[in-house]
Amino acid sequence: MxxxxxxxxxxxxxxxxxxxxxxxxxxxxxxxxxxxxxxxxxxxxxxxxxxxxxxxxxxxxxxxxxxxxxxxxxxxxxxxxxxxxxxxxxxxxxxxxxxxxxxxxxxxxxxxxxxxxxxxxxxxxxxxxxxxxxGEELTRLAHEKGAFQWELVVTKTHISQIEPENIGKFINEIRNSDRVSDFIKTQIDTDILEYYKLIDEGYLTNLGILWLGNFKQRSKLNYPITVQYIVYDKDEKKIRKVDWNLNQFNPKELLLEIEKEAVELNYSFELPDGMFRKQIRHYAKDVVRELLVNAFVHKSFTISGDIFISLYKDRLEIKNPGGLPLGVTKDNILHQVQRRNPHLIDTFKALKLMESEGSGYDLIYEKLSLDGKLYPQIENDINFVKVTIYSNIIDNDILQIIDYLAKHYQLNQKEIITLGAVVRNKKISGFELSKLLQLGDDRLRQWVDNLVEKNIIVTEGKTKGLMYMINPKILSSVEHDLKPSLKTMEEPQLRALIKEDLKLHPNSKISEIHKRMGDFDIKYLRRIIYKMYEENEIKRDGEKKNMAYFLGK
The missing domain is CATH 3.30.950.30 (Schlafen, AAA domain)
Structure with missing residues (x-):
């Protein structure tokens, strides 16, 4: 050590x-x-x-x-x-x-x-x-004992039986990581492997086999990481399936292989954003990565079973063997930290494959809040954990409000998660907000006080009747901000907007275009339309006050 x-x-x-x-x-x-x-x-x-x-x-x-x-x-x-x-x-x-x-x-x-x-x-x-x-927790602890210590069990495989290329690759990644202290980086190779619990007196641990072994050596582990990726159609019939059960990849390689192969997880849809379209992924890349990593590092390696990644038309489900670690429940997972495989987690952290601490659910809640999505649904028993996230946005208005707040205010992770909870409920009691954020009443103030001080959230009522809501003045600003502004819009965007308008309303006067666009600076609009005509981008007909513009063929 x-x-x-x-x-x-x-x-x-x-x-x-x-x-x-x-x-x-x-x-x-x-x-x-x-x-x-x-x-x-x-x-x-x-x-x-x-x-x-x-x-x-x-x-x-x-x-x-x-x-x-x-x-x-x-x-x-x-x-x-x-x-x-x-x-x-x-x-x-x-x-x-x-x-x-x-x-x-x-x-x-x-x-x-x-x-x-x-x-x-x-x-x-x-x-x-x-x-x-x-009581029952003692039974769970007895059940968890093997899972807690699985990664430290020493195998009969000596380090001399491991391909030098596998060792060199792991050591190089550790030494090149900014997550690893200089003290560790300066140790000799075997000491680094011992530090990360991959070897013990020259023999590989189960964890060492997982990272450094070849497919034959990994196959000798009782329950290595195996994965099934299944895509379903709208009628929930299987249309594609990919298996990773040959043990040819170490955990990092397997994670990257899944991300490369599961192309359906990269799909997105478009939403109107003024005159443009905004791309929103069905499942944010960071959220998918965090859920996959959680499935890997919190898997019980003493229970038979694959990790299942099931993609449906409206949702993504990730299910892994073994219940939540003792002390963690679906109602405290946002804050509670308990590590079933701590040394596997240490290697993931060192290789920058996961958040530096905790389960990463704070990041998941943050990203889902920013995208206006539902929070994850968690099912758990002693044998499995299943996490479900949904592709659809709850409401476009919610997304617009969150987007506005993120652009106009400097918000930390706690504040984004809190705002996500308040916005989707419009008005919410302190009790319900504490429940959503998995907080005790005494801790809620740490999450909301700054937002109240910034006048982003306002309160109504007192004590048990205390309610939280977004400041109505901000909601008015959001509505105003959704309209394109000639003062802030760049010229190429304004030209595109004018073309769209003339496509729908050919032979329009500048005053008519201005009226349809809103209360904008007509002098700036007139200057851009004149430039577009001079550059043959649009045509015009008539004279002086009767001059009308249209798109040329």
Whole structure:
């Protein structure tokens, strides 16, 4: 494991780190029960490191902090007595560059059994918190155990049996990625492969086979990534099917192959946008990429089954084996982070194939909001997750309002998602908005306050009767903005608009053209029409006030 223990603040892409004050471990106010809970929590997911002697994540150890070796050994002894089925490595005492001391305890993941505290309680890490579980969730945890640790299982394939070209390609992509720290890039090849959990003492892990193996080696994995892409017609009859079940691609190659082959996912339709047409994809490229990546990295590799990509006339469905990770539901997926295959996720992140953190659903909600589409529908049980997104725009007015707001205001991701929820409901209560955004009442203000301050959203009522809506003045501006403006329209666009008008209304005077176009600067319109006549782009007949324009043949 590559870990620069001199710097406890280094961000480790594939480690779970907990920072605790020395007071939590040593002294009369110590909380060893709480530390035991943390150890159980990490052991039941993917293991991790406990840094003791760091006050919080943003500070160094106190420069005068010294730790007695005997006290440190006593801490590990007590933690072992307060836990069961938790593998704790003897602590390492470290002196920071500032002179302060701290120590690190490594917690191994419990591969087969469920880790518990000495009083029989079970905890798992959900996001950044340790959560107690019981009842049906214990059954799910037992079911998930194999899935949590699948990627770390060591195979009988030695690195010498791997094609050098596959290793070189992976290493080069890692070293050329701006997502990877310079500290990692400077390591030798085998250390990099160990860091990303692809090898263990020279032998490939399941994850290593997935990335570096050939098709024969991948075929020996119990359940590698296999995909079916099926297109249905309007009567929901199959009209095209493509299988990826020969295991010839690593995860990145497979993702790119699907995107190349699934041409129907690139279809779009046109919407009127003034005198022009606006292209809207049925399914935004970023949304499709994020859903495919999620299917790959959150797949349960201990359950038989393909990933299904099913394209219907009005919707796209992506279904993958294994339910949502423990702690994640369809009602908290926008915010909750839980990683079933954390080391596979680390490689996807390093190779810039997915969002830097989280499940990517915030990006999905943002893109669907900008396109005026419905939010994803999620079905889930212990054996599968199915996500459905729809091609159609809810309402053209919604798209126009969102488009206007995105052009005229600097909006962050939270604000775009919030506006998408408010616009599609026209007027919505705080309770319903919190539900849509999967927020508690206390967190809603973080999402709406800036929009209220900017006067984009206005409120009505108080407390439980509080309602949110788009400022009516903005809606009036949207209607005005939809009309073409000669003050902002470029000359080629205006010429095209004049031609369209004369096609429908031949032999028109300039005053008649001006009247049909709206309250525009007639002097500017007259100047462009004169230029078009001089350049033989349009014809005219009559004299002075009776001069009429038309398109020539």
């Amino acid at each position: 590559i870990i620069d223990t001199r710097n406890p603040l280094t961000k480790y892409e594939n480690s779970t780190i907990e920072y605790k004050s020395l007071k939590k471990a040593i002294g009369k106010n110590s909380d060893l029960q709480g530390l035991a809970k943390t150890c159980v929590c990490l052991a039941n997911t993917q293991g991790g490191y406990l840094f003791i002697g760091i006050e919080d994540k943003d500070k160094l150890p106190p420069s005068d902090q010294k730790i007695n070796q005997e006290e440190m050994n006593e801490v590990i002894k007590k933690l072992r007595s307060l836990t069961d089925s938790v593998g704790l490595v003897n602590p390492e005492l470290i002196t920071h560059e500032n002179g302060g001391e701290y120590f690190v305890i490594q917690i191994y993941p419990s591969m087969k059994t469920i880790a518990v505290t000495s009083d029989g309680k079970v905890y798992v890490r959900v996001g950044d918190e340790c959560t107690a579980i019981k």
